[in-house]
Amino acid sequence: MIKIIGIGSPFSDDRLGWNVIEQLQATFDKTKMNNIDFLTCDRPNMSLISLMKGADEVILIDAVKSENLPGTIVRLSPDDIFESQILLSSHDFGVKHALELAHSLNLLPKQLTLYGIEIGTLSYNDQLSSDIADAIPMLVSELSQYINALHDSKP
C-alpha cells in the first residue's frame, strides 16, 4: 500500500499539497490503482502518524520554506528531514515533529519521501501564486511517472 498525502491549509500557496493530490487523482484510473491511497489533510499534527498507518510507502507533499526560490521542488528522505533546519511546512507541531515522534516509536513506513515546493510570502486569499501554479504540474508529472513505473514493475 502506498499513501500519498497532501498537507496544508486551504489558503494561498499553503494549499499546494491539496492541488497536487487533486491533479494526481484526475490522472489515474483509481480502479486500476487499488494499492494507492490519496489523502489530503489540514495541519494533521500527530494525526499524521495514524494517517501513515498501514502503508509500506508514504509520499508527503507540502509547502516548504528554505533559501530556495519559490517554486523549487525538493525531495527529502526522513534523514534529510530530521537533519534539516528548513522550515518544513507552515505548521507548528509540524511534519518534522510528527515524523520524529513516529521514528522514536518505530512507526515510520519502510519508505518515506517528502516532496516539497518552496513557497514565498503567503498572501491572504485562496489563489495560488504563479510560481507555485507553474511548479505543481511539474511535480504531478514526476509523481505520475514514479507511480506508473511502480505499477508497471509489478508482476
Next chain:
Amino acid sequence: MTDININVPILARVEGEGALSIAIKNGEIETLNLSIYEPPRFFEKFLEGRRYDEVLDIVARICGICPVAYQMSAVQALEQIFQCTPNAWVRDMRRAFYCGEWLESHGLHVHMLAAPDFLGYGSAIEMAKDYPDEVKRGLRLHAIGNEILSLFGGRAVHPVGACVGGFYSAPSLKAVSDMLKKIECSMQDAEDLIAWTASLPMVERNQNFPSICIKHAREYPMNEGNIFSDTPALDLPKEHFDKHFKEEHVAHSTALHCLMDGTPYMLGPLSRINNCLYQLPENIQKLIAQTGIQFPSKNTFHSIVARAIEIYYALQEARRIFSDYSLPDESRSEFEVQSGIGYGCTEAPRGMLWHRYEVDEKGFITSSTIIPPTSQNQARIESDLMQSLHDFGLDKDQDAMRLHSEMVVRNYDPCISCSTHFLTLNVEKKP
C-alpha cells in the same frame, strides 16, 4: 544578592503569541508578567456583519485544538436569540461531539505536553524512547477523539457539520456502530491512564484559588449550566456573567485579563473535578478514590490527573450516547430568524468559554463578545507562577527556574498547541 531578569520574548507554538518576563530583586519577585496575545479579539470584529449561518464556520477557526467549544458556545447563544430548542437527539449528539474534542485535546496535552515535564524530558519525542507504550496510548486516545469529531464534523480540524438547530446531517447507524466498537477498545487505555497520571512524580502545592466551571443539575459540566464558583460561592445564570466577571487591560499584554470580582480564578479540568466530581459515574469515582488523591484539590499540578479522569469520562459518555443511537427524523430543528441578544457558555477542554451575540432582524451579527478560557486563566497563571517560584526556590539556577515556570504555564493548557519547548529563555544577570 544578584538581581535576575528572566525574559522570554516569544512563547512559540501558542494559539496566539505570548511571552514571559520575571524580574527578581533582593530575593523577591519584583515583576512577573505573562503576556498572551489572543486572536479572538479580531474574530469578534470579523463576525460583525456576517449572517448567523456563517458564525459556526468562522468561530471554529479561532482554535485548531478546540473548535467544537467555540461552535457550541456560539450555537447556544444564537439558538437563545431565535428561541430554538434543539431536539433530544441533537442535544445528545452535541454532547458526544464535545466528548470527541475533550478526548482529542486532553489526549494530546496529557501525553505530549504535560507528561514530559513530570518525567523530566525535554519533549514527547525524547520521552517516547523510554515510554513508547504510554506515548502510543496518547496517540490512540487523541485519534479516537478526532474520529468522533470527524463523525459529526466531516473533518477533525475546523469541523463543518454543526449548524444552528443541530447538524447538517446525521451519522449513519453503521458509522456509529463502528465508532462504538473503537470506543470500547479504548476503555482500558483510559482506565490505565488515570492510575498512570496519579503515579507521576508530583510536586506538592497548596494554593488558594476559586475553582470555576459551569454546573448543571443532572450532568457533569460540558454543554450547559449556570456559572459556579466554590469559594467565594457563586451560582449565576450565563446571562449575568458580566455582573461579576470583568475584563481589563494590563500594560504588558494585548490580551485582556478577566477577573471575578477583582480576583483571579481557575478554569479547566481541575476546577470541574473540584466542583462536580460527585456527578461522575460511580466506577470513575472509585478509580479516583484508588489514586489516593483528595479532590477538591488545590494542587494545580493535579490538573494532569483531572484531564485523565475526564478522558475516561468522555469515553464513557460517548459510549452511553452511542449505545442508544438511532437515526433522527430531523438532524436539525426549525427556527425563525429574529433579532435579539443571546449568550452561550460551555466547557472547552481548558475551561469555560463565554460568548455573547447581538443579531438584527435579518440574522446578521451586529456585535459579539468572546471570552476564551485562556484569557480568563491568565491572571491565575501569573498568581500560580508567583507562588510556585517562591515554593520552588528563587535561589535555584535559572534554567531550573525556567523549566519550572514552563511546567506551571503548560499545566493550564493555555491553548498552547503542540508545544513542548515553548519558552526560549534569555537571562540577564545584573551585578
